[in-house]
Amino acid sequence: MFRGIHFIPPDTKIDFVGMRAITWIVSALLTVVPLILVATVGLNMGIDFQGGTLIEVKTKESPANLADIRGKVTGLGLGEVQIQEFGAPDAVLIRIASQPTEQQQQESIAKVKQALGDTVEYRRVEIVGPTISGELIASGTIAVVVAMLGILIYVWFRFEWQFAVAAIASLIHDVTGTIGLYALFQLEFNVSSIAALLTIIGYSLNDKVVIFDRIRENLRKYKRMPLVQLLDLSINETLARAVLTHVTTFLAMLPFLFFGGETIFGFALAMCWGIVIGAYSSIFVASPLQLILGVRRDAFSVSAAPAKGRGTAPARV
Amino acid sequence: MLHFQRWKLILVFAVVISGILFALPNLFPAATMARMPAWLPHKQVNLGLDLQGGAHLLYQLDEKEMVDDWLNTIRGDVRETLRRARIGYTDLALNSANRSVSVKIRDAADIDKAYGELRKLAQPIGGSVFSGFSGYDMDVARDGTDGVTLTITDVGLTHRMGSAIQASIETIRRRVDAFGTTEPSIQREGRNRVLVQVPGIQDVQRLKELIGKTGKLEFKLVDPSVNAAQVAENKQVPMGDELVFGNPPSGAPPGSPQIPYVLKSQVLVSGQNLVDAQASFDQRTGEPVVTFRFDAAGAKRFAMVTQENVGLPFAIVLDDKVISAPVIREPILGGTGQISGNFTVQEANDLAVLLRSGALPAKLTVIEERTVGASLGADSIASGKKAALMGLALVMIFMLAGYGLFGMFANIALIFNVALIFAVLSLMGATLTLPGIAGIVLTIGIAVDANVLINERIREEIRSGKSPYAAVDAGYARALVTIIDSNVTTLIAVLVLFWLGSGPVRGFAVTLTVGILASMFTAVTVTRLMVSYWLRWTRPQLIPI
Secondary structure (H helix, E strand, O other): OEEEEOOOOOOOOOOOOHHHHHHEEEEEEEHHHHHHHHHHHHOOEEEEHEEEEEEEEEOOOOOHHHHHHHHHHHHHOOOOOEEEEEEEEEEEEEEEEOOOOOOHHHHHHHHHHHHHHEEEEEEEEEEEEEHHHHHHHHHHHHHHHHHHHHHHHHHHOOOOOOHHHHHHHHHHHHHHHHHHHHHOOEEEOOOHHHHHHHHHHHHHHHHHHHHHHHHHHHHHHHHOOHHHHHHHHHHHOHHHHHHHHHHHHHHHHHHHHHHHOOOHHOOOHHHHEEEEEEHHHHHHHHHHHHHOOOOOHHOOOOOHOOOOOOOOOOHHH | OOOHHHHHHHHHHHHHHHHHHHHHHOOOOOHHHOOOOOOEEEEEEEOOOHHHHHEEEEEEEEEHHHHHHHHHHHHHHHHHHHHHOOOEEEEEEEOOOOOOOEEEOHHHHHHHHHHHHHHOOEEOOOOOOOOOOOOOOOEEEEEOEEEEEEEEEEEHHHHHHHHHHHHHHHHHHHHHHHHOOOEEEEEEEOOEEEEEEOOOOOOHHHHHHHOOOOOOOOEEEEEEOOOOHHHHHHOOOOOOEEEEEEEOOOOOOOOHHHEEEEEEEOOOOOHHEEEEEEEOOOOOOOOOEEEEOOOHHHHHHHHHHHHHHHOOOOEEEEEOOEEOEEEOOOOOOOOOEEEEOOOHHHHHHHHHHHHOOOOOOOOEEEHHHHHHEEHHHHHHHHHHHHHHHHHHHHHHHHHHHHHHHHHHHHHHHHHHHHHHHHEEEEEOEEEEEHHHHHHHHHHHHHHHHHHHEEEHHHHHHOOOOOOHHHHHHHHHHHHHHHHHHHHHHHHHHHHHHHHOOOHHHHHHHHHEEEEEEEEEHHHHHHHHHHHHHHHHOOOOOOOOO
């Protein structure tokens, strides 16, 4: 009977931890370069975080006459205005800078509607006032921090503090790496980007826990194996699973990148990238960090006594 | 691990079958479901505003305006109280930064009496049944030897804000109901906000206009002794009068200036005395008008005022704007009347709604607005569906290629998983958003991960020389710990997302949570059931994995 393709041979012996001289540099770059990018180029902050008005319209003529729309809207004296094509030749995104008061914010949209008249169909209007944008920045930051803390505590509780610290360090690596993607491609950074970050945190951690679980198991099993070797063994043993899982999740997400529509494009791209960077950091950040943090060999020996459900007894069928 | 007790077996089947049954309505259009027999489940997943189109409006109550109004009332009460107690006073002043009203008593001998009387103005706040008395709405304190200061307390402000928000919600609901859309949602957000969500609404501008108006209706007399145009020019409004503007008449060219009116400040009758308002047509001219009816007290006052002022004009003022200023031709004794103001039919309708719904306790400002047109929503559903189905198909093909028969088991479980997600979402009345659809797809990845973990474990156990049964048994047992650990950590991040998010983001968090929980059941328990029966029936010597 068909046994399925074994994409990864069962006995790989790749010296992942041995590459750490190189991968530390790569990881450092993945963490630092995004920060430099954000500092120099900056993030393309969406209206969620800086306030303002966003209008998506569909023009009756295709392709849309961007110059004409730009002329009409710029003439209204509403400050900075951005006009761009959005996914289709007849779809146009109009972004207007935040107005000084909520009242003027409301008036700005009325002015635009008057200027454009019946030549367009209004598909989406978003107005975020200065009050809300400040709050969204605060709650977004708090959310990422709280999620990290929650995870830190859970991993600490289930494993050891070294694992928790390694997990958080690699999650920070993933988060900055993903923010770098937003800065590099100037993707709009908004509330759904925070959702993407949190999801990447959750998914990436899921992956780290799988390897941690194996490290814990091997620590109990091979009491004398040097830590470098033990880490490599754990990564190699879980490699087939990692590859299969990441490929399937990536495949599941991929169609959203191409067919999900413009509104979800940024989110889907961040997710796809998050899967890759999360897989990388599990192997090249979270695991080798154990060497530096010095996980205690005897940490799990107490519970090494017959763990629940080890299942060596014959199955009762 | 491979043995299932009978009750567990029944439970698993019950969950899977009801999952499919409750998910099924989502496959058919609502019209088809309406023709189905009544005993079948009918509930479908609610679509979020981003998928079906609609308006999301977050309003904030103007706290400063509310405090100022209140302070004005307190100042009036202080004046009234001291006058009734025949106590002389000076320097009655209002300080909105400190939320206080202060007064100086002329005769130092009266100070104790004045303090005693003014203290009675403070109202106790009951709190709830459980918390009991929680303080006074204002703090009355002696200020030096001759002064008294009344300060609004935090408790008092919070309490009043709560009632104002509650009243606003009621008022907004009555206004939104006039649009007749299905299931608008109006709820309090935080301390001083109201979130209005109206699915499927087309004319958002009109909705905003209707909600945004305070709706304060007042009847006032026009001061016939002055020339309004002159007053408007030199800004010298006589004592006891006020300058109010109204729209130019219908025949006027567009852009005509507003018409000034000089009115007596005293309010004759206000909208609070209104019991009904309806849009109708004037019997003589046929133009759209709004007819209204006063309650007994209002009718009596209106009768009195109109009797005394026949031949003089009075003004109908809405939110400090004159709608019309007709001349009183004869006393109006029946307590009913009509407002004409060159309305279109829709304007007359909206005004009637506004008057019926009552005034808002304070001005509401839109601080966040998100509206999605129906066509964009439909496009999002189409692209979301397409992407999700393709994602699902790719995953299934890959699993089949990677694990053969065991991949097949995982795929069947995956379909149950998706069905369960839709069943739970339908039953919960949860909202599916576009990010929510992406969340379901992500769940598919996570659900499959559980099977990948299990299958890889089984492969390992086989390599270590275990018999088919023992390998499968150990594979499930060992993978379970990892699956639970990894899913709990994901859930932590997702719960934070739920707590933080609103609208589409929250929808994403809900589907992901439901999906992860459902996946633990389908990917672990359901596949285990399938594998255990397969082992029992075929008694394989080798496991094809």
